Amino acid sequence: MKDSFKHGVHPPENKEETNKLPIRQFTFAPLIILPMQQHIGAPSKIIVREGQEVARGQLLAVADGYMSVPMHSPVSGTIRKISKVPVISGQMTEGIYLEPFPSSGQEVSEGSPVSLDASPEEILKGIQDAGIVGLGGAAFPTHVKLKIPDGKSCEFLIINGIECEPYLTTDHRVMLEQADDIFMGIRYLLKSTGAKEVIIGIEANKQDAADLLTQKIPAGMSVTVKVVPVKYPQGAEKMLITSLLGKEVPSGGLPIDVHAVVVNVATTAEIGRLLPHGQGIQERVITISGPGVKKKGNYLIPIGTPLRYVLEQVGAADNISEVYMGGPMMGVAVSNLDISITKGTSGIIVFGEQDVSKTDKIFPCIKCGACVDACPISLNPSKLGILAKAEAYETMADDFHLMDCFECGSCSFVCPSNIPLVQYFRLSKSILRKRKTAKPAAANV
Amino acid sequence: MFSKTLHISTSPHIRKGLSTDTIMQNVVWAMMPVVIFAVFSFGINAFLVIATAVISSVLTEHALCKWSKKESTISDWSAVITGILLGLTLPPIFPLWMTFLGGVFSVAVGKFVFGGLGYNLFNPALVGRAFLQAAFPVAITTWQSAFLDGRFFNITSSVLAFPFAAPKVDGISGATPLSAFKFDHVVTDTSDLALGLVSGSTGETSAVIIILGGIYLIARKMMNWRIPASILSTVFVLSGILYLIDDKIYPSPLFMLFSGGLMLGAVFMATDMVGSPITPLGVVIYGFFIGLLIVVIRVWGGLPEGVMYAILFGNALTPQIDNFIRPRVYGTKKIKS
Numbered sequence: 001m002k003d004s005f006k007h008g009v010h011p012p013e014n015k016e017e018t019n020k021l022p023i024r025q026f027t028f029a030p031l032i033i034l035p036m037q038q039h040i041g042a043p044s045k046i047i048v049r050e051g052q053e054v055a056r057g058q059l060l061a062v063a064d065g066y067m068s069v070p071m072h073s074p075v076s077g078t079i080r081k082i083s084k085v086p087v088i089s090g091q092m093t094e095g096i097y098l099e100p101f102p103s104s105g106q107e108v109s110e111g112s113p114v115s116l117d118a119s120p121e122e123i124l125k126g127i128q129d130a131g132i133v134g135l136g137g138a139a140f141p142t143h144v145k146l147k148i149p150d151g152k153s154c155e156f157l158i159i160n161g162i163e164c165e166p167y168l169t170t171d172h173r174v175m176l177e178q179a180d181d182i183f184m185g186i187r188y189l190l191k192s193t194g195a196k197e198v199i200i201g202i203e204a205n206k207q208d209a210a211d212l213l214t215q216k217i218p219a220g221m222s223v224t225v226k227v228v229p230v231k232y233p234q235g236a237e238k239m240l241i242t243s244l245l246g247k248e249v250p251s252g253g254l255p256i257d258v259h260a261v262v263v264n265v266a267t268t269a270e271i272g273r274l275l276p277h278g279q280g281i282q283e284r285v286i287t288i289s290g291p292g293v294k295k296k297g298n299y300l301i302p303i304g305t306p307l308r309y310v311l312e313q314v315g316a317a318d319n320i321s322e323v324y325m326g327g328p329m330m331g332v333a334v335s336n337l338d339i340s341i342t343k344g345t346s347g348i349i350v351f352g353e354q355d356v357s358k359t360d361k362i363f364p365c366i367k368c369g370a371c372v373d374a375c376p377i378s379l380n381p382s383k384l385g386i387l388a389k390a391e392a393y394e395t396m397a398d399d400f401h402l403m404d405c406f407e408c409g410s411c412s413f414v415c416p417s418n419i420p421l422v423q424y425f426r427l428s429k430s431i432l433r434k435r436k437t438a439k440p441a442a443a444n445v
Numbered sequence: 446m447f448s449k450t451l452h453i454s455t456s457p458h459i460r461k462g463l464s465t466d467t468i469m470q471n472v473v474w475a476m477m478p479v480v481i482f483a484v485f486s487f488g489i490n491a492f493l494v495i496a497t498a499v500i501s502s503v504l505t506e507h508a509l510c511k512w513s514k515k516e517s518t519i520s521d522w523s524a525v526i527t528g529i530l531l532g533l534t535l536p537p538i539f540p541l542w543m544t545f546l547g548g549v550f551s552v553a554v555g556k557f558v559f560g561g562l563g564y565n566l567f568n569p570a571l572v573g574r575a576f577l578q579a580a581f582p583v584a585i586t587t588w589q590s591a592f593l594d595g596r597f598f599n600i601t602s603s604v605l606a607f608p609f610a611a612p613k614v615d616g617i618s619g620a621t622p623l624s625a626f627k628f629d630h631v632v633t634d635t636s637d638l639a640l641g642l643v644s645g646s647t648g649e650t651s652a653v654i655i656i657l658g659g660i661y662l663i664a665r666k667m668m669n670w671r672i673p674a675s676i677l678s679t680v681f682v683l684s685g686i687l688y689l690i691d692d693k694i695y696p697s698p699l700f701m702l703f704s705g706g707l708m709l710g711a712v713f714m715a716t717d718m719v720g721s722p723i724t725p726l727g728v729v730i731y732g733f734f735i736g737l738l739i740v741v742i743r744v745w746g747g748l749p750e751g752v753m754y755a756i757l758f759g760n761a762l763t764p765q766i767d768n769f770i771r772p773r774v775y776g777t778k779k780i781k782s
Contacts, residue, residue, distance in 0.1 A: 005775075009461070011459055012459075238775065242775075248775055252776075253776065321450075321451060322453075324458055328458040328459045329456060332456065333454055333455070363521055363563075364562050364563030366719050368718040369669070369718070372723050372772075376775070380723065382723055404777075414461050416463050418460065420455060422455070
């Protein structure tokens with residue numbers, strides 16, 4: 001069996017500046033801004049009113065249906081306002097402005113614990129009640145992901161400790177500092193999925209974490225820690241499954257189609273930490289790095305902390321010109337510093353004016369094939385790019401597997417002509433989705 | 446605090462940093478030793494031919510961009526490559542006005558009418574050379590012997606011939622190893638071929654120097670090594686089989702490898718990214734067809750040399766190869782085509 005997926009790229013890792021720095025607690029900002037849409041699915045439904053005093057850990061909003069999660073108060077304080085708040089997409093969405101009490105402490109109010117003897121359904125309910133979403137960046141509700149569809153079975157529980165994005169070291173630090181929470185989380189996950197085998201996948205640049213976790217495997221638990229080569233996008237679910245199990249997730253399918261469930265390691269730790277106390281997510285570990293900040297590090301930051309406050313605290317240069325949330329390969333550029341930290345924020349990477357190269361010139365595609373050699377799922381990005389320019393979206397999907405692209409950005413990263421390939425593909429996919437939903441409606445007329 | 450306007454772009458926010466113009470520049474550097482050896486062995490005639498080809502290619506590119514009201518694309522260096530390649534495929538005593546015409550034709554017909562860099566079906570330099578071969582069949586097969594005395598100072602009169610004047614053939618022409626073999630069955634020593642001690646087009650004579658340039662580009666990951674490997678091994682194996690069948694009629698495989706434009710074509714022309722397939726298997730097939738055609742033309746065709754036509758044929762096959770050879774996409778069973 002090969003020990004890794006095909007193709008991929010090797011961006012500079014840039015992790016050495018933060019991977020030795022222990023997780024530090026961040027201070028409370030004078031104002032917390034909580035958008036209700038921090039996850040994929042329906043926004044949470046607010047159950048508090050303006051002027052109400054809330055305790056840290058108290059429920060502020062409930063899940064609006066199955067494909068949604070609740071929201072807990074990250075601080076003790078007063079609800080100042082319920083109105084539209086800015087989010088990273090540039091839009092305004094429903095949210096809460098919360099002013100912490102000057103005395104707001106670290107203690108968190110407890111709910112009803114979820115026991116390890118609970119049924120799989122009860123555990124999934126507990127995970128939803130804790131407001132847990134994928135902390136790797138996707139922010140997909142974890143209880144939905146963990147639900148094994150009828151007629152399918154889960155054999156392998158894969159804990160994703162890859163963190164292949166450059167700069168990011170949050171999962172690395174979580175593995176080094178929260179091993180007990182991770183194994184507690186694994187116990188819950190084993191119970192809810194019915195998996196027989198647990199594999200923790202870790203990239204070779206985090207050997208210390210792999211050694212520590214191997215040492216700490218509880219007696220009687222069938223866990224293997226597997227170290228895989230450093231290669232982007234090793235942390236993508238499908239790629240990791242291929243690297244660890246030697247299987248491919250069928251096109252259009254899910255990991256469960258090859259009897260696997262993949263959960264991010266920080267998400268696992270959060271499950272292990274919160275469920276025994278019936279608590280909800282109030283904060284998360286975030287790597288702050290990049291040439292534009294002085295106090296680089298891994299910080300435990302309350303959800304809803306305004307980005308501007310975070311940047312002031314870590315000594316960001318005044319002339320910052322590029323900030324993105326997440327890693328540099330798939331993260332989203334920030335256009336407005338008045339947005340806040342959400343559950344999906346794994347990193348904040350800052351570049352000063354002098355660190356940003358002027359816009360790269362775009363040349364025509366010279367068919368060098370670098371993108372073909374980079375694409376982890378063996379697409380032909382060169383051809384797809386030419387088709388996108390010709391607006392032949394249907395051909396892209398029907399003949400060239402556009403919909404299999406998970407937008408890792410490897411093609412754009414290597415393209416010597418600086419063609420924004422992955423951006424073309426995002427656009428093409430969204431246009432196709434719109435056309436698809438538009439068609440049946442038109443037929444009804 | 447934080448007064449500057451934020452710069453936003455879509456992910457990925459980092460780039461590998463190798464750009465198309467850098468690749469093109471490196472191809473030019475890799476060809477420089479070949480150019481220097483051409484001037485060293487054929488003197489000022491070769492220098493004038495190569496320089497004229499470069500100047501006319503770049504001027505044509507610039508003029509066409511201006512004419513079509515687009516930003517000039519000469520800074521991507523691809524016109525320089527076209528000019529050098531064209532110059533390297535011409536005889537050292539080729540008249541300069543014809544060379545100039547060849548450069549114009551290469552860029553205008555070989556590249557511009559297809560839509561510019563990246564859209565051309567054929568290698569532009571070879572399109573220009575094919576035009577010259579058809580237009581001036583005598584001049585393009587009139588050779589100069591290598592290492593003539595006084596070659597650095599004496600310009601052969603035909604080089605400076607006035608446009609459209611009846612070409613006067615100078616008496617210094619020496620047969621190329623391939624024509625000597627084809628028409629007179631004279632076999633040239635392989636070591637002379639490898640080192641470039643023979644007559645031929647300006648840049649095709651030293652296989653060793655061409656290979657070094659190729660190794661440089663392959664090491665810098667700017668050239669697909671599978672293309673020359675596939676062409677050269679196909680030529681070697683096919684001509685080897687023929688040689689084993691009858692070594693009196695057929696030339697030795699080493700002679701085939703090191704003579705004529707094969708090395709120059711396999712290393713610097715067939716590897717043009719635009720005209721070659723994009724997948725690893727595709728380029729191997731492409732190389733096989735080019736190698737096959739070279740052997741067929743050289744052994745059974747009416748011409749002593751077939752590299753140019755073989756590569757143009759390979760270029761023409763490329764879209765079909767890319768259409769049929771598609772790697773299996775992750776998570777799918779069948780290959781769509």
